[in-house]
Amino acid sequence: MTALPDKSKSGISAMFNSIAKNYDFLNHLLSLGIDKKWRKILIRHIMKREPKTALDIACGTGDISIALWKKGLKVSAIDIAEKMIDVAREKSGKIGAKIKFICASADSVPFEDCSFDLVTIGFGIRNFDIRGESLLEIRRVLKQGGELAILEFATPKNRLWRWIFKSYFTKVVPIIGGIISKKRYAYSYLPVSVDSFPQYEEFASELEHFGFKDVQFITLSGGVAILYTGKKID
Numbered sequence: 357m358t359a360l361p362d363k364s365k366s367g368i369s370a371m372f373n374s375i376a377k378n379y380d381f382l383n384h385l386l387s388l389g390i391d392k393k394w395r396k397i398l399i400r401h402i403m404k405r406e407p408k409t410a411l412d413i414a415c416g417t418g419d420i421s422i423a424l425w426k427k428g429l430k431v432s433a434i435d436i437a438e439k440m441i442d443v444a445r446e447k448s449g450k451i452g453a454k455i456k457f458i459c460a461s462a463d464s465v466p467f468e469d470c471s472f473d474l475v476t477i478g479f480g481i482r483n484f485d486i487r488g489e490s491l492l493e494i495r496r497v498l499k500q501g502g503e504l505a506i507l508e509f510a511t512p513k514n515r516l517w518r519w520i521f522k523s524y525f526t527k528v529v530p531i532i533g534g535i536i537s538k539k540r541y542a543y544s545y546l547p548v549s550v551d552s553f554p555q556y557e558e559f560a561s562e563l564e565h566f567g568f569k570d571v572q573f574i575t576l577s578g579g580v581a582i583l584y585t586g587k588k589i590d
């Protein structure tokens with residue numbers, strides 16, 4: 357039995373640093389490539405509002421940051437795991453993407469008030485140690501009318517689909533993830549972290565509680581992932 361990481365910043369950053377090299381490969385393999393589709397849906401959705409500036413929080417290896425840059429946005433990105441950022445810098449360097457990557461935490465964002473039209477978080481918020489403070493920080497750095505878009509895992513509501521998904525997520529993912537990354541605890545932590553995160557209406561209410569307006573969510577792949585959106589309107 358492998359010990360799961362603690363949810364402190366140092367525990368979470370150490371875990372992501374330890375899997376940074378294999379992260380992209382395993383992400384696409386274990387999601388059967390569907391994670392790419394979810395990020396495309398996020399980008400298509402947020403581009404409707406024609407944002408010019410974006411902050412990608414918990415950017416990891418930079419897939420969302422790079423996709424935003426390719427759409428012509430001025431992009432900054434933060435993450436607490438330096439080695440994940442190293443991979444992001446290498447990938448963006450290869451295509452000449454000018455993205456400002458900074459090692460920083462969501463609860464202490466190193467930007468001035470009202471700096472961005474858009475903040476994105478892909479599969480990161482369930483790992484934040486102090487989520488409330490982070491949501492307040494995000495509101496602070498968003499411009500008036502700016503949008504927050506969050507992609508996060510969830511648990512399907514349909515019983516049969518939930519059973520299939522949970523079996524895969526709790527049994528297959530830790531085994532394959534463990535064999536390839538040699539860090540089984542990171543892939544055992546994944547389903548545990550999803551289970552302990554509020555989902556659907558519950559998380560939408562949390563966003564409203566922290567001051568976001570016009571909060572909506574779209575379920576993806578039968579509820580395996582959810583795209584939450586909310587706006588800063590005072």
Ligand SMILES: C[S@@+](CC[C@H](N)C(=O)[O-])C[C@H]1O[C@@H](n2cnc3c(N)ncnc32)[C@H](O)[C@@H]1O
Nearest residue numbers: 372414415416435436437440461462478480483
């Ligand atoms: C599952 S990865 C997601 C990476 C990327 N957004 C994607 O879509 O693939 C989660 C990331 O959240 C980062 N993270 C966790 N807690 C954080 C915090 N408090 N502030 C900033 N980043 C954080 C981790 O270091 C990790 O790189």
